[in-house]
Amino acid sequence: MRRAHARRTATTIREVSDIVVTTDERPEGRQRSAEEERLLAQRRRDTRNKWLWRIAGYVVVLLIWEYGFQAIMELIAGRSLNDALLPGPIRILQTIPDIWEDGEMLSNFGATLTRIGIGFGVSFIAGALIGLFTQNKWLDSFFRDLVVVSLTSPGLVWALTGLIIWGFKPLGWIFAIFMTTFALVSVNISEGVRALPKDLLDMAKAFGVSSIDRQRHIVIPHLAPYIFTAVRFGFSIAWKVTVLTEVFSSNKGIGFQMRVTSQVFQLDEFFTWVLSFFVFALFLEKVVLQRAEDRYFRWRQEVAT
Amino acid sequence: MAEIKVKNLHKEFGVGDDRVVALENVNLDIEGHVFVSIVGPSGCGKSTLLNILSGIETASSGTVDITQDSHDANPGYVFQAARLLPWRSVMENLMFVQKERDDEARARCQRYLDMVQLGDKGDKFPGELSGGMQQRVGIARAFSIEPDVLFMDEPFSHLDAITARSLRRELHEMWKQTKKTVLFVTHDVGEAVELSNRILVFAKGGKLEDDITVDLPFPRDPSDDAVAVAKAQVLRKFEELDLLAT
Structure with missing residues (x-):
């Protein structure tokens, strides 16, 4: 019983020192672990999504400006707004x-x-x-x-x-x-x-x-x-x-x-x-x-x- | 040989009810290659003494005279927290305190970084290092100006026991090799016994109560009987002076 306990303690210490080595002095060119790959992929996905949503924000605002206002005016007043009063992004x-x-x-x-x-x-x-x-x-x-x-x-x-x-x-x-x-x-x-x-x-x-x-x-x-x-x-x-x-x-x-x-x-x-x-x-x-x-x-x- | 002479040093802060006496007529004579620890309870003026000796604070009265071999040398100082410039690399932090920032100084800084086993961390920023490593940079910085006198203000008190122990060993080795006069403030009596030739005991109100000589061979292992006995003797002195209760 005592021996088993001693062995377990020894293993734990070795594991801890392994972690210290990997974080402190990682050898150049080391293969990335599966977890690291997963985290990197997640980070890339996040960046891509952030940009997609940002661009989507611009596109939606510009589309509403170009077509949405005119459509709303036609719906409410039955006629489109004079182009000179609210020029769309394309004209600008x-x-x-x-x-x-x-x-x-x-x-x-x-x-x-x-x-x-x-x-x-x-x-x-x-x-x-x-x-x-x-x-x-x-x-x-x-x-x-x-x-x-x-x-x-x-x-x-x-x-x-x-x-x-x-x-x-x-x-x-x-x-x-x-x-x-x-x-x-x-x-x-x-x-x-x-x-x-x-x-x-x-x-x-x-x-x-x-x-x-x-x-x-x-x-x-x-x-x-x-x-x-x-x-x-x-x-x-x-x-x-x-x-x-x-x-x-x-x-x-x-x-x-x-x-x-x-x-x-x-x-x-x-x-x-x-x-x-x-x-x-x-x-x-x-x-x-x-x-x-x-x-x-x-x-x-x-x-x- | 370096010498520190302190005569009737007095320091107080505040007025009226807020008046606090930090040091009361302290007289001190420290000479040569010795490691002197200053121990005592919190608020007994240990750090104030170092701050006055290093010129950070001025005394209310009394004189301080520090003689060094090289006249333009500045004493080194290791603080409780590492006090590194976070926006400068480790090497730049060492170079910052050099009188001449030339290649020779750079090589010297590198040598002391090697000595504290951080030779490959010169390009790192302090925030990238652990607390123990930062403190080692602080020690390398103090040694890198090669002072005759070195002040240390509880340099290991923020560190875990294992890191503190290994740093104490490194410090002792460096002290032995570089022959400095060290004034080391600590609240840890065991640390003082392990490292010092002399232990100055301060009491609340900034009074220097005792000057104990520790005549044991180096290196001292805290688990050695002789070291344990010496520690017990110093603690008994604390008891006699009624310092433990404070």
Whole structure:
């Protein structure tokens, strides 16, 4: 009885050490087990299904837009809606080459992007500085309500204020972008600074690491996620406010084009501008920001896998 | 030879009812290649002493004088948690604390990673390693700057018993080879007896109550009678000082 028990214990220990070897130091080129194959196949299936459903979402929305609305109108009113009032996706796609060939697309996009770049650039620098200043309790009191006002007030207020004071001058849109986005940046940076990893900073201090290296290797990597959040949200608001200011007070840019085309009932062109706006926003989010984030936070993915 | 001289070191926090005395007029003289453990109950100022010696905290009064062979050397520090930069690889973590980040430093870091048996993990991020491995990286980091003086603050208290035991052995080997002066904070009397030449006993309120010399040959096996007797003697001292009740 005792011997059997001893043997069982020995077997268990060997099994455990086997597991340690396979997880810790898997030899290169090892055959995958059946369970691993099953999990990989499942993962592939999940990815495929996710994409299929996503594409299905687009297709259904576009089909309803192209044919569904007209069918509903015919059912309710007994006649189809004027094509100029609700152009379908096919007609909108057809107008893109026209706008592109005119050179309108690039010049208007360029104008809007330049405004966002300058406006948000100024706002980001000022917001980050204010975020750092608010570590001081006096300066925190000084900026507190200003930050709350900026966070809660609608962009329209600042777009109109900018128009009234500065008209078509750049200060108008810089002011509107600044007022709507600096607080987002300052709140994020301030939160990040408040959560600085004191244990790591103390460690660096104990090892006599220079202040510059502490900033570079501890403070900035720690703040990076907060900065990314600030850029992501700040940019999305800057984008909307810029277009809004262009609707009111500009003779160039996507917002200006939206105003002109809607005034003359060229809804196919109007929607083309809206669509291009969406596509660009998606590109920015999914390609530019996501890529930058993936690159910067490679360590998180490595750890997760 | 490295030397640590502490004179009338006093540290307190807070005011009024919140006032806490962490260290009360501590005097200390540690010289040469010795392994000194600091033991005592929680809140007796053990970690505060190391933090003041390493420059993380400042003392309320008193003086600290650390003399090392190489004048620009910084003491090494192994913390309770590994305190590695999660966004830097293991090798980058070691390079981060080097004064000169050149090929020579890299080779030295590699040598100490090899010594803690993590020579092939230089490219890994800390989060990819187990707790024991992370602590070994912490130990390699402290050794990699080749300090004369090494501070260790309960480095094995977060680890399971088996990992802690094997790391204690590795640490003893490294100490023997590299001839450092080590100040080792622990709440584990057995650990202190196993590793140290001297054991400093602190009581609540930051008073240095006793300075015990452990004169036994190395390596010390915790199951050896002599080591068990020494441990019992230290514990008896604790009882005499009424430290166990706290």
